[in-house]
Amino acid sequence: MIEGRIYNFSAGPSILPEEVLLKAQAELLNCEGSGMSVLEMSHRSKVFDDIIKAAEANMRKIMNIPDNYKVLFLQGGASGVFASLPMNLGNKNKVADYIVSGNFSGGALKEAKKYLDAREIATTKDVNFTRIPRQDELKLSPDADYVHVCWNNTIFGTKYQYIPDTGDVPLVADMSSSILSEPVDVTKFGMIYAGVQKNLAPAGMAIVIVREDLIGNAMQITPKIWDYKIMADKESMLNTPPCFPIYFVKLVTDYLMEQGGLAEMKRRNEEKAKILYDYLDSQDFFKAAAAKEDRSIMNVTFRTGDEALDAEFVKGQAARGFSNLKGHRLVGGMRASIYNAMPKEGVIALVEYMKEFAAEHQK
Ligand SMILES: *Cc1c(COP(=O)(O)O)cnc(C)c1O
Numbered sequence: 001m002i003e004g005r006i007y008n009f010s011a012g013p014s015i016l017p018e019e020v021l022l023k024a025q026a027e028l029l030n031c032e033g034s035g036m037s038v039l040e041m042s043h044r045s046k047v048f049d050d051i052i053k054a055a056e057a058n059m060r061k062i063m064n065i066p067d068n069y070k071v072l073f074l075q076g077g078a079s080g081v082f083a084s085l086p087m088n089l090g091n092k093n094k095v096a097d098y099i100v101s102g103n104f105s106g107g108a109l110k111e112a113k114k115y116l117d118a119r120e121i122a123t124t125k126d127v128n129f130t131r132i133p134r135q136d137e138l139k140l141s142p143d144a145d146y147v148h149v150c151w152n153n154t155i156f157g158t159k160y161q162y163i164p165d166t167g168d169v170p171l172v173a174d175m176s177s178s179i180l181s182e183p184v185d186v187t188k189f190g191m192i193y194a195g196v197q198k199n200l201a202p203a204g205m206a207i208v209i210v211r212e213d214l215i216g217n218a219m220q221i222t223p224k225i226w227d228y229k230i231m232a233d234k235e236s237m238l239n240t241p242p243c244f245p246i247y248f249v250k251l252v253t254d255y256l257m258e259q260g261g262l263a264e265m266k267r268r269n270e271e272k273a274k275i276l277y278d279y280l281d282s283q284d285f286f287k288a289a290a291a292k293e294d295r296s297i298m299n300v301t302f303r304t305g306d307e308a309l310d311a312e313f314v315k316g317q318a319a320r321g322f323s324n325l326k327g328h329r330l331v332g333g334m335r336a337s338i339y340n341a342m343p344k345e346g347v348i349a350l351v352e353y354m355k356e357f358a359a360e361h362q363k
Pocket residue numbers: 012076077078079080104150152153154174175176177195196198
């Protein structure tokens with residue numbers, strides 16, 4: 001780690017690879033010999049055109065995205081997609097199924113209800129979203145235009161361990177907090193999207209990966225900038241795109257490919273998560289918040305069971321060189337977000353702190 005930096009466990013915007021930050025720093029004043037910063041250049045310039053094309057090509061390569069899928073860079077983050085998805089994919093029967101496994105999937109459902117008959121077809125709200133609904137709990141609508149899921153529940157620390165079988169109905173997944181953390185079979189999804197600020201780039205953009213045959217039938221009311229077909233035809237440049245996040249997508253994917261791609265990310269992420277979960281399972285001072293079978297490898301939630309002790313644990317983080325360990329208010333306790341860029345050493349150091357804290361406070 002570079003002198004002065006700390007282990008940042010933020011859920012988002014979150015840690016980025018130091019190698020990438022250094023590269024961006026080195027190029028900040030003069031990008032690709034253009035004599036100007038990527039922050040200053042026309043999005044119609046040759047230099048930027050090469051950047052956005054490379055960002056898309058890299059995404060296709062690293063995620064193995066088939067040719068019949070479009071890759072879009074859209075403003076508005078994941079929340080922009082909550083709104084634009086029903087307008088774009090829900091204009092056939094105007095019915096959509098939503099599986100509610102946490103706060104963001106609930107937010108997506110609420111937004112969709114403005115535009116169509118959006119149905120909550122399963123939820124684990126009754127257990128405060130500590131687990132993912134199972135296949136046999138899904139009350140799928142035969143006439144749904146799509147089924148929406150949130151793949152990794154950033155706040156609650158759960159993740160799908162199976163791909164829901166939705167028959168012929170396209171599956172749409174919000175992968176904001178797990179994109180590029182491990183390989184996914186894109187062909188199993190009609191659409192995958194992610195706000196980039198969790199595992200990929202600075203805030204200000206969503207990536208949408210959508211099957212070609214699902215677009216081109218947007219509702220009349222759809223703003224042009226959120227019409228996936230128009231944006232696909234314009235290669236995400238109907239208007240000025242979020243240039244800096246796009247540039248980071250290129251740098252981060254370059255870096256991840258150098259590091260061995262998504263299979264290697266999965267190996268590292270599972271290794272890191274295992275260090276934390278193995279410790280959580282080995283003692284009873286801290287309790288893991290999520291059900292064992294649905295645990296996320298990106299966001300690890302835990303608590304002591306005593307709010308005052310949780311607060312003390314969080315308060316002690318700065319002295320250890322950590323930040324952002326406080327859990328979301330909907331869960332309480334602590335949350336360690338351990339995205340791709342979090343080194344294994346950060347997780348080991350966190351477990352050391354947990355051990356010492358437990359020894360000090362165990363009754
Ligand atoms: C952070 C997050 C969002 C919200 O993203 P915005 O870009 O802020 O709209 C949505 N879904 C998931 C899973 C997230 O982690």
